[in-house]
Amino acid sequence: MMRKYKIALIPGDGIGVDVLREGTKVMDTICSLGGGVSIEYKEFDWSCEYYLKHGRMMPEDGLERLKDFDSIYLGAVGYPGVPDHVSLWGLLLPIRRHFQQYINIRPVKLLRGITSPLANRGPNDLNFMVIRENNEGEYSNIGGRMYENTPMDMAIQNSVFTKHGVERVLRYAFQLTQEMGKRHRLTAATKSNGINHTMPFWDEYVQKINKEYPDIQTDIVHIDALCAYFVSKPDSFDVVVASNLFGDILTDLGAAIVGGMGIAPSANINPEKNYPSMFEPVHGSAPDIAGKGIANPTAAIWCASMMLEHLGEVELAQEIMEALQIVLEEGKWVTPDLGGSGTTVEFGDAVCHALKELR
Structure with missing residues (x-):
């Protein structure tokens, strides 16, 4: 029987858009390889750009729109011209508090292939x-x-x-x-x-x-x-x-x-699963490199693994982490921050290829 999940995507600002695209691509790949899991996404454009247009980080009924999803997958929030306390208190903190995401999990784990x-x-x-x-x-x-x-x-x-x-x-x-x-x-x-x-x-x-x-x-x-x-x-x-x-x-x-903020994932968890939990890389929006194809998607891919594990798909989560570390160890497609010349898309593609090879 197919296990179906609904995930709310909030790419946010800057490189959040770039890295979330790779994270969803990796999840789509592992679902396509079998295992009885399918994921349905709905994207929301809530961001600092949204704030500049509407005077708020998300609509008044934003939390109501999110409550029935299985998980929330967030890219990054923050952009010049919008004070950090505005973006934080207008989007992230209301989600964390309204949905009783009272546990924040941050693994301190050195992945293979990173020094x-x-x-x-x-x-x-x-x-x-x-x-x-x-x-x-x-x-x-x-x-x-x-x-x-x-x-x-x-x-x-x-x-x-x-x-x-x-x-x-x-x-x-x-x-x-x-x-x-x-x-x-x-x-x-x-x-x-x-x-x-x-x-x-x-x-x-x-x-x-x-x-x-x-x-x-x-x-x-x-x-x-x-x-x-x-x-x-x-x-x-x-x-x-x-x-x-x-x-x-x-x-x-x-x-x-x-290895740095660029590879760090986080999970905002409601352990009772009465509300959706939220998964986000913590590297920030890095607007100076947004859209240049050099952002490291490691944290976003790691977050995708953590999200699947929280949903009970432990084996799929472990496969993603193994594929990610294979790519990091090979070093061929890693991004410039890790000493390579790969692009964000090439890195994501390499992880998808590694997943197929593992199967």
Whole structure:
């Protein structure tokens, strides 16, 4: 029986359009090779260009239009002339929050064929997961401005940590550690020596949830030290869990040590699957190279694999990752950022060819 999925495509801005095209091409290829899966896409033109025409990042009923899809596949958002906080709060954050995508997953994994900037580190040394709380924390929309454009100008931004929000992300991280951890080791980021309300609250719940998972070794590490350990001993981690801001910082550092932002995928997950989850490369829109055919589609293809895995198509997801790494190892069609001369389209075509060869 054919398993059918409906995926909302939001190519967005800049190279988002270029890389999403390759990601969908790879998914179409693996579906065409058999396995009983078909994918139906619907594309939405919501972007900064849309904002400049309509004064908003998506229509008023945008979330209603998305709710019945199985997944959302996003390219990138951001363009000169539209402030970043406008694009973020007008599209990404409403989707993440309305659809309770409270888990952000960022693999820190060195793919075969890519060289880490860390000396003498290979794929076996760099392979762990960062779980970021995605709905509250430091990115809560509570605060405001007073006395703007006067000598008393001021701004207040409040962090919000709730029992409900903290417990659910921690429980997810502990469960993931139990399922995939080589060492059954969870590392929680904190800064309780300097942030004296929210971080001790976070630490307290780390210790409480740890009691439900007595087989998990749990370390609570200050964010500054943890950043250093990402560089000096990345092979010591299984799963790292962090609040919204700290997770944002750690995951970009994690991307850097496995080859750069251009190859980093992310997943915004609603674990209960009551709502669609969203998958997006994190390299940004890079408008300076948009349309030039040199954008690296690795992250978008990796996101396609993560999306299929979330939908339950684990074998197809694994095949995509194997084909991707075959192309990276061969090096013939990699893009200039990886030292090659291949184009975005050639790279995507090579992954599709590798999939056919694997079959």
